[in-house]
Amino acid sequence: MHFKTRASEKLRDAKLQAALKKLQGNFVRGRAERVREMDNFEAIRDAAAAIRDHALEHLDVYLEEFERNAVERGAVVHWAETPEEVTRIVCEIARRHGVRKAVKSKSMVSEECALNEALEAAGIEVVETDLGEYILQLAREPPSHIVAPVVHKTRDEVSDLFEEKHHRPRKTDIGELTREAREMLRSHFLSAGMGITGANFVVAETGSTLIVTNEGNGRMVTTLPRVHVAITGIEKVVPTLEDVATLMRLLPPHGTGQTISNYISVTTGVKGEGDRDGPEHFHVVLVDAGRTKLIGGDLQPMLRCIRCGACMNHCPVYQSVGGHAYGWVYPGPMGSVLTPIYIGLENALDLPNAATFCNQCGVVCPVKIPLPDLMRKLREQQFERKLKPWTERAGLTLWSWAARHPAIYAMISTIGARALAWIGGKNGLIHRLPFGGGWTDGRDLPAPHGRTFRELHRRATRR
Numbered sequence: 096m097h098f099k100t101r102a103s104e105k106l107r108d109a110k111l112q113a114a115l116k117k118l119q120g121n122f123v124r125g126r127a128e129r130v131r132e133m134d135n136f137e138a139i140r141d142a143a144a145a146i147r148d149h150a151l152e153h154l155d156v157y158l159e160e161f162e163r164n165a166v167e168r169g170a171v172v173h174w175a176e177t178p179e180e181v182t183r184i185v186c187e188i189a190r191r192h193g194v195r196k197a198v199k200s201k202s203m204v205s206e207e208c209a210l211n212e213a214l215e216a217a218g219i220e221v222v223e224t225d226l227g228e229y230i231l232q233l234a235r236e237p238p239s240h241i242v243a244p245v246v247h248k249t250r251d252e253v254s255d256l257f258e259e260k261h262h263r264p265r266k267t268d269i270g271e272l273t274r275e276a277r278e279m280l281r282s283h284f285l286s287a288g289m290g291i292t293g294a295n296f297v298v299a300e301t302g303s304t305l306i307v308t309n310e311g312n313g314r315m316v317t318t319l320p321r322v323h324v325a326i327t328g329i330e331k332v333v334p335t336l337e338d339v340a341t342l343m344r345l346l347p348p349h350g351t352g353q354t355i356s357n358y359i360s361v362t363t364g365v366k367g368e369g370d371r372d373g374p375e376h377f378h379v380v381l382v383d384a385g386r387t388k389l390i391g392g393d394l395q396p397m398l399r400c401i402r403c404g405a406c407m408n409h410c411p412v413y414q415s416v417g418g419h420a421y422g423w424v425y426p427g428p429m430g431s432v433l434t435p436i437y438i439g440l441e442n443a444l445d446l447p448n449a450a451t452f453c454n455q456c457g458v459v460c461p462v463k464i465p466l467p468d469l470m471r472k473l474r475e476q477q478f479e480r481k482l483k484p485w486t487e488r489a490g491l492t493l494w495s496w497a498a499r500h501p502a503i504y505a506m507i508s509t510i511g512a513r514a515l516a517w518i519g520g521k522n523g524l525i526h527r528l529p530f531g532g533g534w535t536d537g538r539d540l541p542a543p544h545g546r547t548f549r550e551l552h553r554r555a556t557r558r
């Protein structure tokens with residue numbers, strides 16, 4: 096995880112910068128409009144956070160209830176502790192059913208497990224069918240956003256890619272490009288032996304898995320192949336369908352700025368007698384892969400996440416560098432918390448610091464996850480585990496000592512404010528900051544006017 100190096104590269108990438116402007120449209124403006132339309136937005140948000148907290152506090156109970164009900168309706172439930180176990184289970188299911196080709200709808204958990212690579216190594220062809228994921232599979236790139244995986248690409252780049260891979264005349268109209276992808280994918284839906292999906296939620300009372308999509312590919316993946324495998328994190332369980340209805344008031348508005356998504360597909364059990372479609376075999380893989388480490392600890396609120404993507408859409412850092420800079424499956428503020436937890440804090444040192452702490456993410460998160468607070472807790476762990484350079488630790492130790500001695504803190508900040516005002520000179524701009532080059536590498540730092548906040552406050556109070 097070399098966030099700093101990658102971020103600098105991404106800032107210089109003009110195509111990426113143009114592509115990222117798309118975030119402001121449907122995602123940011125759309126969410127704001129949908130939220131304005133809801134009279135009782137804060138009440139729904141409170142209810143959604145309470146549903147997620149309740150499910151997490153009784154995770155064992157609801158997961159077992161889900162398993163009982165799913166098995167009763169003909170599903171097979173697998174429990175996977177690690178990403179390796181997930182790939183082993185799915186490859187084994189494919190082998191047992193003689194599967195040579197699998198079609199997939201979008202699943203971030205499968206990205207966590209590098210499932211495509213494992214299936215391909217086992218000799219199984221994998222075809223991504225979500226349009227964005229399909230484009231990325233052709234380009235051999237990872238997703239850069241959890242809802243809009245291909246947001247980093249421009250239309251021209253997709254036109255070039257389709258021309259090269261499909262060997263058809265170049266098209267530039269988005270409708271025509273989509274039709275072309277649909278034509279390429281249709282035969283795969285009909286010939287695949289296995290459909291693989293994620294799950295936005297799993298419902299304990301009915302034993303169902305549920306996916307929310309806009310393209311309809313999810314319905315083909317869950318109904319056409321003989322075998323359906325749903326892979327999902329254990330934290331996605333909710334007690335009832337009524338709870339899903341509450342969460343769905345928030346997911347589409349925060350994900351894509353829609354009131355409701357085009358498709359909400361609830362899959363319960365296998366194809367019944369007289370059913371025209373549906374899988375003959377339905378497997379659900381419940382994945383831990385680091386999630387239980389969070390239960391009962393300071394970071395548990397992160398498991399409330401419903402993967403809407405609003406935190407990254409509103410994050411000034413994500414808006415500037417895109418998702419690939421974060422180096423793993425989950426980008427943006429939620430990734431800055433999840434990645435260090437899932438792959439180890441020592442492997443993702445930059446990420447808890449890849450934020451301005453403006454708290455836009457915390458403000459927009461529909462299930463009220465205090466993302467900056469969680470990043471701060473990870474920073475504390477970095478400090479306590481001595482994972483940061485000694486210079487940084489020494490600076491923080493000094494600063495915390497000064498902060499506990501108000502008179503000394505006031506003296507240091509007075510000297511600092513005067514010195515910065517002097518460096519800023521007549522035009523009040525600092526071009527190069529000694530010992531703080533990172534602040535001035537890309538822009539001039541406005542210098543303070545030479546007075547500290549305390550001095551200004553004292554003067555204002557006297558007046």
Ligand code: SF4
Nearest residue numbers: 400401403404406460
């Ligand atoms: S942390 Fe909140 S805003 Fe970000 S993806 Fe999860 S639910 Fe959405």
